[in-house]
Amino acid sequence: xxxxxxxxxxxxxxxxxxxxxxxxxxxxxxxxxxxxxxxxxxxxxxxxxxxxxxxxxxxxxxxxxxxxxxxxxxxxxxxxxxxxxxxxxxxxxxxxxxxxxxxxxxxxxxxxxxxxxxxxxxxxxxxxxxxxxxxxxxxxxxxxxxxxxxxxxxxxxxxxxxxxxxxxxxxxxxxxxxxxxxxxxxxxxxxxxxxxxxxxxxxxxxxxxxxxxxxxxxxxxxxxxxxxxxxxxxxxxxxxxxxxxxxxxxxxxxxxxxxxxxxxxxxxxxxxxxxxxxxxxxxxxxxxxxxxxxxxxxxxxxxxxxxxxx
Amino acid sequence: xxxxxxxxxxxxxxxxxxxxxxxxxxxxxxxxxxxxxxxxxxxxxxxxxxxxxxxxxxxxxxxxxxxxxxxxxxxxxxxxxxxxxxxxxxxxxxxxxxxxxxxxxxxxxxxxxxxxxxxxxxxxxxxxxxxxxxxxxxxxxxxxxxxxxxxxxxxxxxxxxxxxxxxxxxxxxxxxxxxxxxxxxxxxxxxxxxxxxxxxxxxxxxxxxxxxxxxxxxxxxxxxxxxxxxxxxxxxxxxxxxxxxxxxxxxxxxxxxxxxxxxxxxxxxxxxxxxxxxxxxxxxxxxxxxxxxxxxxxxxxxxxxxxxxxxxxxxxxxxxxxxxxxxxxxxxxxxxxxxxxxxxxxxxxxxxxxxxxxx
Numbered sequence: 001x002x003x004x005x006x007x008x009x010x011x012x013x014x015x016x017x018x019x020x021x022x023x024x025x026x027x028x029x030x031x032x033x034x035x036x037x038x039x040x041x042x043x044x045x046x047x048x049x050x051x052x053x054x055x056x057x058x059x060x061x062x063x064x065x066x067x068x069x070x071x072x073x074x075x076x077x078x079x080x081x082x083x084x085x086x087x088x089x090x091x092x093x094x095x096x097x098x099x100x101x102x103x104x105x106x107x108x109x110x111x112x113x114x115x116x117x118x119x120x121x122x123x124x125x126x127x128x129x130x131x132x133x134x135x136x137x138x139x140x141x142x143x144x145x146x147x148x149x150x151x152x153x154x155x156x157x158x159x160x161x162x163x164x165x166x167x168x169x170x171x172x173x174x175x176x177x178x179x180x181x182x183x184x185x186x187x188x189x190x191x192x193x194x195x196x197x198x199x200x201x202x203x204x205x206x207x208x209x210x211x212x213x214x215x216x217x218x219x220x221x222x223x224x225x226x227x228x229x230x231x232x233x234x235x236x237x238x239x240x241x242x243x244x245x246x247x248x249x250x251x252x253x254x255x256x257x258x259x260x261x262x263x264x265x266x267x268x269x270x271x272x273x274x275x276x277x278x279x280x281x282x283x284x285x286x287x288x289x290x291x292x293x294x295x296x297x298x299x300x301x302x303x304x305x306x307x308x309x310x
Numbered sequence: 311x312x313x314x315x316x317x318x319x320x321x322x323x324x325x326x327x328x329x330x331x332x333x334x335x336x337x338x339x340x341x342x343x344x345x346x347x348x349x350x351x352x353x354x355x356x357x358x359x360x361x362x363x364x365x366x367x368x369x370x371x372x373x374x375x376x377x378x379x380x381x382x383x384x385x386x387x388x389x390x391x392x393x394x395x396x397x398x399x400x401x402x403x404x405x406x407x408x409x410x411x412x413x414x415x416x417x418x419x420x421x422x423x424x425x426x427x428x429x430x431x432x433x434x435x436x437x438x439x440x441x442x443x444x445x446x447x448x449x450x451x452x453x454x455x456x457x458x459x460x461x462x463x464x465x466x467x468x469x470x471x472x473x474x475x476x477x478x479x480x481x482x483x484x485x486x487x488x489x490x491x492x493x494x495x496x497x498x499x500x501x502x503x504x505x506x507x508x509x510x511x512x513x514x515x516x517x518x519x520x521x522x523x524x525x526x527x528x529x530x531x532x533x534x535x536x537x538x539x540x541x542x543x544x545x546x547x548x549x550x551x552x553x554x555x556x557x558x559x560x561x562x563x564x565x566x567x568x569x570x571x572x573x574x575x576x577x578x579x580x581x582x583x584x585x586x587x588x589x590x591x592x593x594x595x596x597x598x599x600x601x602x603x604x605x606x607x608x609x610x611x612x613x614x615x616x617x618x619x620x621x622x623x624x625x626x627x628x629x630x631x632x633x634x635x636x637x638x639x640x641x642x643x644x645x646x647x648x649x650x651x652x653x654x655x656x657x658x659x660x661x662x663x664x665x666x667x668x669x
Contacts, residue, residue, distance in 0.1 A: 203414055209366055209480075210479065211401035225418055300417070301465045
């Protein structure tokens with residue numbers, strides 16, 4: 001196990017390094033400067049600013065400096081906001097994103113599981129058709145459509161919850177719901193097909209042949225085995241949803257990370273782009289790692305101690 | 311007869327498909343005495359497994375229809391049982407061993423737990439007692455180091471060992487009937503022999519009756535007391551092991567036996583396959599289903615399906631060749647000869663039954 005962990009950690013560091021390098025180089029290709037008033041700047045003003053931010057040096061030197069700072073845990077300062085560190089900006093923004101993401105994820109997973117499981121157990125009946133339709137709609141209709149519908153009906157017509165703005169807990173509910181739609185659809189479809197596959201397995205017949213009642217067969221033999229692959233899918237889904245989605249955050253006025261990320265790209269706030277990319281990648285790698293470990297715990301056939309195959 | 315523990319009478323099973331109902335089992339009859347082994351043989355797709363699964367009612371409910379027939383277990387019709395009642399029978403009175411040991415165990419559950427599940431379902435045992443019993447069962451099926459093995463997962467066992475575990479699960483509650491659906495087909499030959507020996511040994515110890523479903527005549531010869539030969543969802547011939555092997559009366563049985571390789575024959579001698587291919591169960595006519603492949607067909611075979619003719623007290627055949635109206639010269643010699651030996655055997659049986667005549 002220890003060997004496995006070390007190996008995984010090494011892989012993670014290498015992956016992150018490659019991502020940082022690629023992002024850094026790609027950013028150099030972007031046209032424009034981080035200065036919003038670039039046209040009005042005189043040659044000498046610009047030279048002073050470039051010197052201040054280290055942009056006057058060759059790309060290779062900039063890169064080495066960045067990596068050097070990164071190793072010390074320093075993500076640098078924002079170009080856009082005077083005197084703000086990237087660290088503190090991420091810190092301010094991640095809370096709301098994580099909150100609505102987590103709520104959407106938990107709610108969506110529970111509803112998706114229930115929907116998918118019922119649908120599999122009532123395979124080829126009206127219940128199944130209805131829930132498959134819901135899942136397909138949820139997958140194919142973009143989330144901003146749902147967001148707008150939620151705002152219109154629950155926010156405007158019924159007036160139960162605020163339409164937008166980030167004020168109190170109430171304002172988290174609609175964005176969470178809008179986020180959960182994709183989760184519901186993805187999870188429901190996935191667990192349904194897994195359940196159907198497991199239901200057709202011989203060991204389920206063996207369980208029935210032992211005289212177990214149907215609920216015993218479903219709980220002990222079917223659901224557990226059907227859930228294992230769902231875990232793999234949930235990890236990446238969790239990252240993408242908890243790190244903030246631009247559209248939902250924009251629509252509901254959530255001061256989240258997704259919004260910040262897009263803003264930074266638009267104004268070429270180099271250090272913030274780097275910082276958020278790094279955070280996304282690190283989280284993703286971490287979650288995939290957690291999923292792998294969980295997988296080992298859930299499925300006895302996967303042995304992490306061996307370490308060589310992972 | 312009273313001592314029949316399991317009796318299947320005129321069982322019909324059909325499946326609903328997109329192209330209408332397809333009959334898989336068409337009027338199967340057989341019976342099983344206590345401690346006896348009945349082998350059901352035939353090619354794939356002839357309703358052997360369907361018959362077996364319908365006894366346990368393990369076929370998918372949504373698309374299975376059992377329009378006719380009865381399955382009597384100790385005189386009671388299982389087909390009339392409620393869901394709850396059939397669950398009480400499964401695993402405790404009638405158990406099943408499946409074909410593929412690689413897939414018939416739950417990969418994420420410890421072996422011990424899988425054995426104990428049935429035990430705690432049917433017998434009022436404490437957890438500790440159930441574990442003890444599970445350990446005994448593992449010992450009984452010849453798995454060493456039982457204490458540790460109880461906590462192992464299926465993937466830590468080889469195919470043969472898994473099939474032993476499956477047998478342990480099936481026999482844990484001392485069932486009176488064990489249905490073994492191709493129990494050795496997925497195993498290699500040496501392991502096959504071990505598993506068959508194990509089953510026979512346990513059968514003697516526990517006095518279990520076995521319904522053995524197989525397409526392997528070698529396995530039949532090893533295990534069976536009586537044999538039922540199935541073709542296209544019907545039992546076309548039924549008899550004792552000797553009757554079926556030495557005096558087969560149905561051309562299909564004859565064909566099966568002929569297509570079996572003979573070790574004593576010279577290697578240049580080709581096997582004799584049954585010509586043609588099995589009929590599509592969805593489009594069977596009114597005639598004998600074997601007519602299209604039968605070398606001895608008569609006109610009547612294509613239009614009318616024959617009824618059973620008793621050849622001896624224990625052997626019955628569904629074939630027009632057995633009909634009195636069939637001219638004697640049309641009946642092939644092998645079958646005629648077989649009939650005589652059958653009669654002799656029947657006479658011998660009668661003599662034996664009467665207490666035997668000293669020679």
